[in-house]
Amino acid sequence: MVMLEVARAGLMVTVQAKPRNGYLAAGVSPSGPMDEDAFRIAQALVGNNADAAALEFAQTGGSYRVSEPTLVAVTGGAAEVLINGQAVPCWESHLLEPGERLDVGVLRGGMWGYIAFSGGIDVPVVLGSRTTHVRNAMGGFKGRALADGDMLTLFPSATLFPRQMRSIFRRPSGPIRTIAGPQDDYFDARAWSLFLEEPFAVSTRRDRMASLLFGPALHAARGHDIISDGTPPGSIQVPGSGTATVLTAERQTTGGYPKIATVISADLPRLAQMPGGLPFRFALVEQEQAEESLGTARRAVDAIIAEIEEG
Structure with missing residues (x-):
């Protein structure tokens, strides 16, 4: 049995894995990693399969120890990563020996970081996934964010060869792309002009459920109340205040505010990672x-993963 000790918890550190799909009708949103691309690369760097669980953190990673030799990898952005006080690069895997301490500092160039451990984190499968849904207190490690002193179990790993990426992972720049609706007809030409021509920014009011945006107030000419309907990932919901809000991994499954547009799946991780x-x-x-x-974005990540090689 391989034990993982949380010597010092980072900010909003949770166990994440593949999304918990298929339960929207029961009021359970999929959860899963905010940046699936960075999550997948972290898992591949330590030799894990697609069903394995890893840690997600917001801005600050924390400190960890293991009881057996374990590969670790940190992705999501750039951060100071130390093993026993010695700096090691992000976006590649490294061997963490028993007694050594892994320290992951403040993430730069992103909001959500990932720490993968070879073998994956051993937590119960709940409704088909090991992922944590914090707002529902479901899955992961006791349905909550990690705290100092928590002890988790890792599955054993067959091989412990550190791995490196041959290609640098980059996302496209430019505007955040959306498709109109579902309630695009609730907004008049003036609102659409503001939405498409004025700048927005992600505010400090963000979590795994949603990100509130700084920007122009959007007025729904047909009113800000609708019969509740489904909320796809990336929905840009506009309540009576006019503040646009992007719904993400732990969003409510239905909502009664009109949604002017929906961020496309290829750009949603980029928006989630955008600095405030x-x-x-x-x-x-x-x-x-x-x-x-x-499809293009997924093929690009698949190509990077296919090229990962032992260092």
Whole structure:
């Protein structure tokens, strides 16, 4: 049995794994990693499969020890990563020996970071996934964020060869792309002009459920109350205050506010990782382009993972 000790918990550190799909009708949103691309790369760097669980943190990673030799990898952005006080690079895996301490500092260039351990974290499978849904207190480690002194179990790993990426992981720049609706007809030409022509920024009011945006107030000409309907990931909901809010991994499954547009799946991780206060603009695309962009993004990550090699 391999034990993982949380010597010092970072900010909002949770066990995350593949999303818990198929339970929206029961009021359970999928959860899962905020940045699935960075999560997948971290898992591949330590030799884990797609069902393995790892840690997600917000901005600050924390400190950890293991009871047996274990590969570790940190992705999501750039951070100071130390093993027993010695700096090691992000976006590649390293051997952590018993008694050594892994310290993961403040993430730069992103909001959500990932710490993967070879073998994966051994927590119960709940409704088909090991992922944590904090708001529902479901899954992961006791349904909550980690705290100092927590002890988790890792599955054993067959091989412990550190791995490196041959290609640098980069996302496209430019506007955050959206498709209109579902309630795009609730907003008049003035609101659409503000949405597409004025800058927005992610505010400090963000978590795994949603990100509130700084930007112009959007007025729904047909009113800000609708019969509750489903909330797809990336929905840009507009309540009576006019503050646009992007719904993410732990969103409520239905909502009674009109949604002017929906961030396409290929760009949602980029928005989730965007530093607070950094201006950006929205753009509209058609569904066909959104689907093509998602396929392109997934193939790019698949290619990076396929090229990962032992260092």
